[in-house]
Amino acid sequence: MIKQEYTITVYTENQIGLLNRIAIMFSRRKINIESLNTSPSEVDSVHRFTIVINEVEDVVRKLVRQIEKQVEVLKAYYNTEDEIVWQEMALYKVPTDVIAEKVKVERLLHQYGAKAVVIRKDYTVFETTGHREELESLIKALEPYGLIEFVRSARVAIIKASKGFHEKLKEFEKQEPGEEVIENEYLDKQDEVFTM
Amino acid sequence: MSNSTILEPATKTAAAAQPLAGTSISGSQAVLEALLAEGVDTIFGYPGGAIMPIYDALYDYTDKLQHILVRHEQGGIHAGQGYARSSGRTGVVFATSGPGATNLVTGLADAMIDSTPLVCITGQVFAHLLGTDAFQETDVINITTPVTKWNYQVTDATEIPSVLAKAFYIAKTGRPGPVLIDITKNAQLQKFDYEGYTPCEHIRSYRPKPIVRKEYIAEAAKLINSAKKPFVIFGQGVILGQAEKEFKAFIEKGGFPAAWTIMGMSAIPTDHPLGVGMLGMHGNYAPNVLTNDCDVLIAIGMRFDDRVTGRLDKYAKQAQVVHLDIDPAEIDKNVKSAVPVWGDCKETLPMLTQLLEKNDHSAWLAKFRELEAEEIKEVITDELNPTTEILTMGEVIKTLNELTGGNAIIVTDVGQHQMVACRYAKYNNSKSNVTSGGLGTMGFGLPAAIGAKYGAPDTTVVAVIGDGGFQMTIQELGTIMQFGAAVKILILNNQFLGMVRQWQQLFHDKRYSFVNITSPDYITVAKGYGIEGKRIDQRADLKTALQTMLDHDGSYLLEVMVGKENNVFPMVPQGCSVSEIRLK
Numbered sequence: 001m002i003k004q005e006y007t008i009t010v011y012t013e014n015q016i017g018l019l020n021r022i023a024i025m026f027s028r029r030k031i032n033i034e035s036l037n038t039s040p041s042e043v044d045s046v047h048r049f050t051i052v053i054n055e056v057e058d059v060v061r062k063l064v065r066q067i068e069k070q071v072e073v074l075k076a077y078y079n080t081e082d083e084i085v086w087q088e089m090a091l092y093k094v095p096t097d098v099i100a101e102k103v104k105v106e107r108l109l110h111q112y113g114a115k116a117v118v119i120r121k122d123y124t125v126f127e128t129t130g131h132r133e134e135l136e137s138l139i140k141a142l143e144p145y146g147l148i149e150f151v152r153s154a155r156v157a158i159i160k161a162s163k164g165f166h167e168k169l170k171e172f173e174k175q176e177p178g179e180e181v182i183e184n185e186y187l188d189k190q191d192e193v194f195t196m
Numbered sequence: 197m198s199n200s201t202i203l204e205p206a207t208k209t210a211a212a213a214q215p216l217a218g219t220s221i222s223g224s225q226a227v228l229e230a231l232l233a234e235g236v237d238t239i240f241g242y243p244g245g246a247i248m249p250i251y252d253a254l255y256d257y258t259d260k261l262q263h264i265l266v267r268h269e270q271g272g273i274h275a276g277q278g279y280a281r282s283s284g285r286t287g288v289v290f291a292t293s294g295p296g297a298t299n300l301v302t303g304l305a306d307a308m309i310d311s312t313p314l315v316c317i318t319g320q321v322f323a324h325l326l327g328t329d330a331f332q333e334t335d336v337i338n339i340t341t342p343v344t345k346w347n348y349q350v351t352d353a354t355e356i357p358s359v360l361a362k363a364f365y366i367a368k369t370g371r372p373g374p375v376l377i378d379i380t381k382n383a384q385l386q387k388f389d390y391e392g393y394t395p396c397e398h399i400r401s402y403r404p405k406p407i408v409r410k411e412y413i414a415e416a417a418k419l420i421n422s423a424k425k426p427f428v429i430f431g432q433g434v435i436l437g438q439a440e441k442e443f444k445a446f447i448e449k450g451g452f453p454a455a456w457t458i459m460g461m462s463a464i465p466t467d468h469p470l471g472v473g474m475l476g477m478h479g480n481y482a483p484n485v486l487t488n489d490c491d492v493l494i495a496i497g498m499r500f501d502d503r504v505t506g507r508l509d510k511y512a513k514q515a516q517v518v519h520l521d522i523d524p525a526e527i528d529k530n531v532k533s534a535v536p537v538w539g540d541c542k543e544t545l546p547m548l549t550q551l552l553e554k555n556d557h558s559a560w561l562a563k564f565r566e567l568e569a570e571e572i573k574e575v576i577t578d579e580l581n582p583t584t585e586i587l588t589m590g591e592v593i594k595t596l597n598e599l600t601g602g603n604a605i606i607v608t609d610v611g612q613h614q615m616v617a618c619r620y621a622k623y624n625n626s627k628s629n630v631t632s633g634g635l636g637t638m639g640f641g642l643p644a645a646i647g648a649k650y651g652a653p654d655t656t657v658v659a660v661i662g663d664g665g666f667q668m669t670i671q672e673l674g675t676i677m678q679f680g681a682a683v684k685i686l687i688l689n690n691q692f693l694g695m696v697r698q699w700q701q702l703f704h705d706k707r708y709s710f711v712n713i714t715s716p717d718y719i720t721v722a723k724g725y726g727i728e729g730k731r732i733d734q735r736a737d738l739k740t741a742l743q744t745m746l747d748h749d750g751s752y753l754l755e756v757m758v759g760k761e762n763n764v765f766p767m768v769p770q771g772c773s774v775s776e777i778r779l780k
């Protein structure tokens with residue numbers, strides 16, 4: 001089995017300490033987290049973690065089950081890149097005089113799908129959103145002009161096949177969840193365990 | 197065990213009858229009211245600055261709640277574990293902040309890996325001091341996160357009733373485990389309008405009881421019915437699920453040979469006609485060898501620990517595996533199942549039994565008996581009826597069996613004596629084997645035995661402990677001295693850290709590196725604690741000495757000098773397959 005990139009989506013309660021509880025499940029297994037984002041989800045009061053790791057599927061599947069077992073985790077999924085729509089965002093700070101003098105800024109921005117968020121006399125901040133390679137190629141382009149600061153956000157991802165969490169949550173709130181979400185679904189299709 | 201000790205669990209109607217509801221009480225009182233509502237009768241604990249308000253409130257509750265002052269918080273939590281294991285109820289432990297709380301960590305890890313329900317309550321510094329390195333402040337929540345099923349810090353008293361209700365619910369349901377609630381001192385002191393205690397029955401993000409899928413039951417039954425050489429292996433899940441009867445009915449209808457893991461031991465009587473012994477590294481010969489010969493392996497409430505499976509890529513490869521477990525993360529974790537049956541075995545077993553064809557696998561069972569005979573010849577006879585002058589651990593346990601008739605609770609520490617006790621002790625009743633299985637915690641034995649005695653006050657409790665492990669929590673003799681738990685302490689003294697010495701002998705060319713351990717005069721030590729005791733080293737004295745220990749009114753310490761360099765066999769050497777088990 002070969003390692004590949006997996007995006008793990010975890011629906012949780014919004015609880016202090018839960019980030020740590022989830023993060024240490026990776027470090028315990030000496031798995032590096034490539035990117036981690038926490039945010040609200042489509043459902044009020046439900047939180048959503050998006051975690052990217054490089055691992056073999058077997059490890060990911062077991063890890064996701066362990067995550068889902070945590071008391072405050074509602075549901076956890078893992079997906080390969082083709083099963084999700086994802087984006088990352090980056091900010092670049094460059095000296096305004098150099099960049100204005102040496103390049104046609106308009107063309108540069110257009111070429112990389114970037115936009116200027118701040119333009120001051122001393123520096124300019126560009127922003128771009130996309131896949132990692134796109135963000136990185138803009139670094140390359142800006143480096144010659146003295147890139148002062150660079151920062152990239154964690155990945156956010158939407159699962160293509162997902163119908164969202166609204167319906168599922170209703171079931172979770174019942175004392176006895178209905179047949180549809182009896183959470184034995186991985187037993188139906190053992191190979192596609194936590195995909196929706 | 198007497199039923200009178202089993203209190204009714206909390207119910208909604210009980211909550212309505214709470215006299216303090218509608219009055220203003222302190223957070224500390226709310227803690228104790230919660231314990232009462234949950235039917236708690238015993239707390240193991242140790243006070244300190246940050247938990248003083250709770251202890252102050254406890255002063256007025258001593259008629260309803262028994263508090264056992266242990267001698268070290270590790271002793272407290274192991275006692276809580278022993279209590280939980282012998283009674284089937286949730287153990288409750290108190291400790292103060294900082295060092296009190298960190299002393300719980302070993303016990304939490306042990307309870308976590310052995311699925312023992314505990315609610316631990318720790319005091320914490322005032323909320324406004326959190327993060328200031330205040331006196332005895334430690335980040336208990338983060339220290340204990342990996343070793344608790346759930347933990348939570350309370351900084352406001354109004355949260356206490358609902359948080360404790362959640363704590364008890366989480367500890368006991370699904371796959372049980374330890375829960376820790378850290379309560380800041382201000383919350384313990386704070387008065388609030390108490391609305392009574394409502395037990396927790398549902399947490400939306402936590403579904404401990406899976407809905408059983410009939411299709412899988414049917415598929416499992418089909419596979420099992422078609423088996424020529426079915427083999428049942430079971431773990432503590434049967435005990436935790438209170439499914440002993442259901443389990444017996446299952447194996448008896450199918451005529452299945454059944455072997456237990458160390459944690460599953462005592463779920464059925466050891467002399468059950470279908471019982472074929474213990475699995476694992478120092479388990480019995482037949483169940484280990486025939487794991488690699490069966491055609492359908494039916495695993496029930498067990499988790500394929502590496503001490504059970506040996507080398508995984510040579511484990512039961514010929515067999516189709518049916519795995520019954522309540523924890524979905526265990527299914528396919530170590531061993532791939534052909535049919536996973538996710539559910540509470542109290543429910544799944546009867547469903548499965550109903551679909552079973554009544555069967556008799558006596559020819560297959562005879563194969564187990566054949567190998568058992570070989571083990572008796574090669575190992576057991578010498579261990580139980582030795583010709584050596586010096587006593588063996590095995591004959592001590594054998595004699596103990598004769599005197600207790602298998603009706604005692606046997607608590608062990610960790611090492612050779614643990615393996616020997618588990619191999620040879622007889623158990624008639626469920627929950628009568630209390631041992632540290634998953635973590636292998638030396639020092640577990642004595643405090644766990646104290647707790648086990650409180651959990652089953654009408655049953656004889658014998659703590660079988662090595663000379664190494666006993667010295668790890670020897671201070672709990674003080675707890676016995678003060679509170680009188682009638683624990684029978686049986687030290688099997690081989691003057692070595694025996695289990696490590698055995699490995700050094702077998703795998704490190706007998707380079708005995710720091711395994712030679714000396715002992716104090718245990719009889720004098722016990723005497724200092726007001727506990728009577730005796731040391732023997734002669735076979736002729738064994739039976740009488742054990743009888744005296746059992747008959748003694750109260751706790752008693754018997755030290756038996758045993759062979760210094762005896763080894764525990766059979767043994768599956770590390771990295772070998774279960775069928776490569778060595779008889780010598």
Ligand SMILES: Cc1ncc(C[n+]2csc(CCOP(=O)(O)OP(=O)(O)O)c2C)c(N)n1
Nearest residue numbers: 611612613636638662663664665693694695
């Ligand atoms: C807390 C702890 N430390 C170390 C060990 C490693 N260990 C396992 S068995 C053992 C030897 C136990 O010696 P003793 O208590 O004398 O029992 P024996 O094996 O001689 O019966 C040791 C050191 C352990 N299991 N637990």
